[in-house]
Amino acid sequence: MTALDVVRLEDVCVSYDGTPALEGINLKVAEHDFLGIIGPNGGGKSTLLKVILGLIKPERGMVTVLGNPPDRSRTKIGYVPQYSNYDHNFPVSVIEVVMMGRYGKAGLLKPYGRVDRAAAQKALTRVGMLDHAAAQIGQLSGGQQQRAFIARALVSEPQLLLLDEPTASVDSAMQTDFYELLEHLKEEMAIVMVSHDIGAVSVFVDKIACLNVQLYYHGSREITPEILEATYKCPVQLIAHGDIPHRVLREH
Amino acid sequence: MFEAFQFEFMRNAMLAGLLASVACGIVGVYVVVKKIVSMSGSIAHASFGGIGLGYLLKFNPVLGAMIFTLLSAVTMGLVTRRTKLPEDTAIGILWALGMALGVIFIGLSAGYAPDLMSYLFGNILTVPFTDILLMAALDVIILTLVIAFYKEFLLLSFDEEFGIVVGMPVDALYLLMLCMVALTVVVLIRVVGMILVIAMLTFPAALARQFTHDLKKMMMLSVVFGMLFTFGGLWISYALNLASGATIILLSGLVLLLSYAVTGLRGKVKARGGPA
Numbered sequence: 236m237t238a239l240d241v242v243r244l245e246d247v248c249v250s251y252d253g254t255p256a257l258e259g260i261n262l263k264v265a266e267h268d269f270l271g272i273i274g275p276n277g278g279g280k281s282t283l284l285k286v287i288l289g290l291i292k293p294e295r296g297m298v299t300v301l302g303n304p305p306d307r308s309r310t311k312i313g314y315v316p317q318y319s320n321y322d323h324n325f326p327v328s329v330i331e332v333v334m335m336g337r338y339g340k341a342g343l344l345k346p347y348g349r350v351d352r353a354a355a356q357k358a359l360t361r362v363g364m365l366d367h368a369a370a371q372i373g374q375l376s377g378g379q380q381q382r383a384f385i386a387r388a389l390v391s392e393p394q395l396l397l398l399d400e401p402t403a404s405v406d407s408a409m410q411t412d413f414y415e416l417l418e419h420l421k422e423e424m425a426i427v428m429v430s431h432d433i434g435a436v437s438v439f440v441d442k443i444a445c446l447n448v449q450l451y452y453h454g455s456r457e458i459t460p461e462i463l464e465a466t467y468k469c470p471v472q473l474i475a476h477g478d479i480p481h482r483v484l485r486e487h
Numbered sequence: 488m489f490e491a492f493q494f495e496f497m498r499n500a501m502l503a504g505l506l507a508s509v510a511c512g513i514v515g516v517y518v519v520v521k522k523i524v525s526m527s528g529s530i531a532h533a534s535f536g537g538i539g540l541g542y543l544l545k546f547n548p549v550l551g552a553m554i555f556t557l558l559s560a561v562t563m564g565l566v567t568r569r570t571k572l573p574e575d576t577a578i579g580i581l582w583a584l585g586m587a588l589g590v591i592f593i594g595l596s597a598g599y600a601p602d603l604m605s606y607l608f609g610n611i612l613t614v615p616f617t618d619i620l621l622m623a624a625l626d627v628i629i630l631t632l633v634i635a636f637y638k639e640f641l642l643l644s645f646d647e648e649f650g651i652v653v654g655m656p657v658d659a660l661y662l663l664m665l666c667m668v669a670l671t672v673v674v675l676i677r678v679v680g681m682i683l684v685i686a687m688l689t690f691p692a693a694l695a696r697q698f699t700h701d702l703k704k705m706m707m708l709s710v711v712f713g714m715l716f717t718f719g720g721l722w723i724s725y726a727l728n729l730a731s732g733a734t735i736i737l738l739s740g741l742v743l744l745l746s747y748a749v750t751g752l753r754g755k756v757k758a759r760g761g762p763a
Contacts, residue, residue, distance in 0.1 A: 327702060
């Protein structure tokens with residue numbers, strides 16, 4: 236018996252007011268995959284994540300998550316939205332934010348209980364943020380906030396983790412720590428991460444895909460200049476993989 | 488001031504102030520953190536249509552206001568969620584339509600409209616006991632909703648998109664929150680008037696936010712500030728013979744601005760690494 240695909244997209248098309256955002260997307264994510272999706276801003280990266288979450292219904296094509304339509308699998312998806320999506324002065328503590336991830340388990344009208352608090356503390360421990368549990372969310376640094384939001388995604392014990400531009404707010408010194416955390420997490424779940432930061436993504440992910448309305452997917456993490464150019468519509472920096480990651484700049 | 492307590496109208500005024508502070512303190516916190524201040528202002532002004540209807544059909548204008556605020560809250564919620572009409576356009580339309588209807592209804596009602604000014608600008612000294620009972624009932628409903636839906640309203644205010652992801656019925660909860668605002672407007676109308684309601688929904692909560700990062704503490708502080716402003720304003724208006732509703736608002740506005748000024752100065756001192 237073959238393992239069930241965690242995510243499966245077949246010929247998915249989405250458009251906003253007639254302008255295509257995603258066109259003919261085919262994608263498979265297996266268990267323990269760590270897939271990085273890169274592409275320019277406005278290339279449909281966030282849209283693709285929202286299709287996987289079931290927040291956007293495609294006009295054409297089929298989406299399944301863990302064998303079911305996305306809205307039925309949502310409790311098994313952990314989602315880390317883009318950093319800028321909330322009010323940083325909001326009067327809420329880190330542990331309260333993390334407990335929001337337990338909503339699906341607690342359900343409507345039932346207050347969070349001791350089990351939920353324990354799960355939140357465990358998730359904060361995993362991301363190394365337990366000491367900051369009582370802090371107001373906006374008092375943390377960008378990297379710490381990102382960890383708190385990953386804890387919120389982990390607290391429901393997901394089988395799929397979706398990250399939208401997770402490194403945008405993380406300073407470069409913290410990025411390696413951050414990717415090491417993801418390395419550990421992929422032992423337990425599939426991870427899909429979108430980013431416009433080509434350098435960072437390609438070093439740590441197992442598989443890479445380029446997205447600009449269409450998806451250029453090729454399983455391995457080797458990117459050819461042709462694929463990058465097709466994605467970005469201009470020559471770009473190309474990263475070569477070796478023992479030490481380094482960049483090769485092609486002629487412009 | 489103390490001899491004033493022996494009068495029934497003064498006791499009623501204190502009771503009205505107390506009930507109004509509870510509603511505006513708690514719901515005001517959501518209005519501020521969810522950033523629906525203009526939305527709430529629109530709902531408050533639309534209540535004038537109901538007040539006018541009350542005059543025209545000769546029933547309690549406060550009940551008319553309740554019908555109109557609830558209707559406009561639901562309309563507002565549905566229009567902003569289900570159509571592409573920009574939110575601030577919807578706010579403007581509802582705001583003006585409600586007021587216009589009120590003016591027409593009052594014009595149509597025979598004779599002159601007694602104590603119309605008290606609905607527009609509030610008069611805490613003339614709140615009848617039946618309205619106090621209504622205010623108490625609405626306070627109970629609001630408190631029950633906030634306790635029951637605390638975690639839902641927190642998530643709704645903080646990160647709606649994540650609420651959808653974890654399967655929360657965000658649109659229904661948003662409607663419920665707007666209806667709570669509508670009921671709070673009704674509680675406040677007699678105290679500060681429909682035009683100034685928005686101040687009581689904003690000032691105490693905004694001031695409380697200066698002192699805490701905890702939503703529950705913010706609600707409690709905001710209720711306390713609401714009471715201090717109401718009673719302080721009432722006392723000043725009594726001593727200086729000023730309009731009570733406007734005095735309450737002016738007092739709370741001044742304290743809020745003062746608190747912002749102090750915070751701003753402190754921030755500057757800190758930024759300069761100033762005196763220890």
